[in-house]
Amino acid sequence: MGSCGFSVIIKKREVVAAVLPTQEHWLPMSNLDLLLPPLDFGVFFCYKKRTDQEQFENMVNTIKKALSQALVSFYALAGEVVHNRLGEPELLCNNRGVDFALAYADVELKDLDLYHLDDSVDGKLVPIKNHGVLTVQVTELRCGGLVIGCSFDHQVADAYSANMFFVAWAQIARGKSLSQTPIFRRSMLNPRRPGQYDKAIDDMYIFLSTLPPPPPPKDLKPNEDHLISRIYHITAEEIDCLQSKASSNGSKRTKLESFTAFLWKIMAEGGHDHSKKCKMGIVVDGRGRFDKALSLENYFGNFLSLPYDEASVGEIKMMALNQVADAVHECVEGAKEEHFLGLIDWVELHRPEKTVAKIYFKESNDEAAIVVSSGQRFIVSEMDFGWGRPDFGSYHFPWGGQTGYVMPMPSISREGDWVVYMHLPEKQLDLIEKEASHVFGPLTPAHWNLMTDDSEMTSKIDMIHL
Incomplete structure (x- = not known):
């Protein structure tokens, strides 16, 4: 290739x-x-x-x-x-x-x-x-x-x-x-005095000191625990179709919520044990979640939370795409200003204990655990040093954990299209290519020069039971 x-x-x-x-x-x-x-x-x-x-x-x-x-x-x-x-x-x-x-x-x-x-x-x-x-x-x-x-x-x-x-x-x-x-x-x-937080945060983060030591490399199963990185291309038409199917009863879901729900469904499709869990985490940027009177748009540093939801393979298989999208929406909407203030207070209460998001670690009863982060504000088109904008750009984040990481970004080649970075176990990437090849196309240099084409494309998203 x-x-x-x-x-x-x-x-x-x-x-x-x-x-x-x-x-x-x-x-x-x-x-x-x-x-x-x-x-x-x-x-x-x-x-x-x-x-x-x-x-x-x-x-x-x-x-x-x-x-x-x-x-x-x-x-x-x-x-x-x-x-x-x-x-x-x-x-x-x-x-x-x-x-x-x-x-x-x-x-x-x-x-x-x-x-x-x-x-x-x-x-x-x-x-x-x-x-x-x-x-x-x-x-x-x-x-x-x-x-x-x-x-x-x-x-x-x-x-x-x-x-x-x-x-x-x-x-x-x-x-x-x-x-x-x-x-x-x-x-x-700064944390509040006195601090306060929703007890749900206790279930989102864990202390590193409570984790068992990692297994020796010889005990890891190849092709199952090893995560690799690939980049895919998704057309605007397929994204719009996903959004349409993920929205119902007058509630329009965002493209990212719809995409995340679709990915969650695919992961469940690969599970044979209906009792196993599929976990989906969403990276939420808190800058836009605070009162507008406190301008945080120029704040430099980390302003993230990682709420997640989980359901069994059997439950997700039984749900329609719009129902899964509703669960994703509820997970994201819960991370508002009070959530971030509570998260700051929670860290202060437990310092200097080292903590990490629980979803970073795949548990024994997990069929899949994935984190989705939005790269929709990725600024490829603005990276012009005086000789023109780039022909391609992407994040690359092989974070070395046990949980998969996915970041969809806007394509610079064709308005509305996405470039999707995925760092997942190879068996999950193979599942995505098998079950959703009509949506996820392997990125090739041909995608860098796509001309805008407004012609209608026939979506095949119905190929998966949504």
């Missing part, structure tokens, strides 16, 4: 610091940051050849110069995560800088296999972060194309924060003023 067996040569390594000196200081993690275990997430952007070699070098210089300027406002990304005497992470804002690598990959963009990301992207085009908070790699391809890959410390930034940084980075490169300036004021997420 594509080329995975290509080599990548690192031509130069350096550290890019903020162009202006900053006063070294400590920035505490918020209580919502403390809910994240040490994880890195990756992002990459692909650009076709637009210039000759001399201009390519100018492009790299533009990227580096804009990065050093962006780090003045986004100084947290140039720091280091250090643990205090209680074992909690804190951010040392010392302008250590960002590890920056210039690389060459012996592959053409058209041959890059973005369907099999673990072979083509992981550790090749998206760098492994060894130090600091952010690592950047700019890779020149054999065809003259360019890939910008980044790895972020998730304890410092969520996807919303990363998007804010990306937009600013590209705006600076084009000589524009920043449309958003980050706010690092942790007092915006």
Whole structure:
């Protein structure tokens, strides 16, 4: 299908610091940051050849110069995560800088296999972060194309924060003023005195100290417990059809709710033991859940909750898609302002005990456990450094846990289409391709150049019992 067996040569390594000196200081993690275990997430952007070699070098210089300027406002990304005497992470804002690598990959963009990301992207085009908070790699391809890959410390930034940084980075490169300036004021997420929370939060998060040690690698079952990454393409017509079938009785469900319900149904279809559980978690961004008087749209850091719902395989198989979508909607709607305030208070009550979302860990009676995160605000089209927008971009998050992770993002090639990143057990990905190949198409370079086509497509979603 594509080329995975290509080599990548690192031509130069350096550290890019903020162009202006900053006063070294400590920035505490918020209580919502403390809910994240040490994880890195990756992002990459692909650009076709637009210039000759001399201009390519100018492009790299533009990227580096804009990065050093962006780090003045986004100084947290140039720091280091250090643990205090209680074992909690804190951010040392010392302008250590960002590890920056210039690389060459012996592959053409058209041959890059973005369907099999673990072979083509992981550790090749998206760098492994060894130090600091952010690592950047700019890779020149054999065809003259360019890939910008980044790895972020998730304890410092969520996807919303990363998007804010990306937009600013590209705006600076084009000589524009920043449309958003980050706010690092942790007092915006201070716990209440006295604190209070809904007891349901006790069932959402668990203490790491209560977990059994992980099994030795030799005890893991291949092809069952091993998670891999793939990217799929879904057309706007199929998404609209899903939404139509997931909505009923005058209640219109969002596209993400409809997609999540559909995915939940597929997971149940693969289960033979009707008593086993299927768990579905939804990442909820709290910025839009608070009173508008408290402006949080520029807040930089983690502002996430991970509510989830579960039902048996038999129950989900018996439910129509709209009923499953109703359950998804109820799960998401419950994460309002009071939920986040309660979550902040809950963390404060249990500090310095390390906690993590319960759905991160698949239990013995689970048929499937998946987390869906919306990437609908992913800013691929705005990553223009002065030579045009990318031809493709995606998140890459092989988080190493036992639970699957799915992120649908807007396609840059055709309005309304989606690109869907999936990190799931191979048997579940094979199930999706078997049961829903009419919806999930493996991503190919052909999808990068789709022309808008308003012709009607005949949806085959009825092929699955909804």
